[in-house]
Amino acid sequence: MCLYLAQVHYIFAVIINNQTFSVMEKKTEQRKHFLHCNIAGFTYWDGCMALGQLEIGSPLEMVRDEDNKHDPDAVALYFKDYKLGYIPAHANETISQLLDMGYGNIFEVYVNRICKEAHPESQVHINVYIKRNEK
Numbered sequence: 001m002c003l004y005l006a007q008v009h010y011i012f013a014v015i016i017n018n019q020t021f022s023v024m025e026k027k028t029e030q031r032k033h034f035l036h037c038n039i040a041g042f043t044y045w046d047g048c049m050a051l052g053q054l055e056i057g058s059p060l061e062m063v064r065d066e067d068n069k070h071d072p073d074a075v076a077l078y079f080k081d082y083k084l085g086y087i088p089a090h091a092n093e094t095i096s097q098l099l100d101m102g103y104g105n106i107f108e109v110y111v112n113r114i115c116k117e118a119h120p121e122s123q124v125h126i127n128v129y130i131k132r133n134e135k
Contacts, residue, residue: 031108031129035095039077041085043120050082051116051123060084060109060126064099075099077109077126084124095128106130 039047061078065086068074073096075087087095098106113125 030132032132033127034107034130035087035091035128036112037088037091037126037128038122039085039124039126040088040121042124043085045085046082047084047120047124050079050084051114054079054111054114054124056111056114058111060111062087062095062099062104062107062109062128064096064104066100073097087128106133 058079063076063078065074065076066072071086071089071092073089073092075092075095077084077086086092095107098104108129108131110127110129111124112127115123115125
């Protein structure tokens with residue numbers, strides 16, 4: 001069985017002085033979808049040790065790995081003290097540049113899907129969001 005997380009936008013009607021208006025408004029988004037992917041290298045790091053603790057919606061941390069000899073733009077993913085793997089190389093260039101320039105606080109990363117029966121490289125899928133700038 002695979003579990004999924006979906007982002008939902010809330011729409012509501014406006015009622016003023018007991019009158020319902022046909023105007024529909026969208027709730028202010030707190031985050032915007034940036035990327036979704038499987039965790040690369042899940043097999044080679046601490047994935048098997050953390051898999052039982054991960055849940056849909058578990059927050060993850062992105063950490064820049066400048067010394068990675070295989071990928072100069074490597075961005076590691078952590079759950080607590082467990083290194084789960086990486087943002088895939090085909091999707092990490094922009095994130096790594098933003099992290100390098102000190103903009104890591106604009107991102108949120110959450111587990112989106114867990115499928116324990118899948119190949120280890122496809123067991124955990126994530127969503128990366130850009131947070132709303134609260135000035």
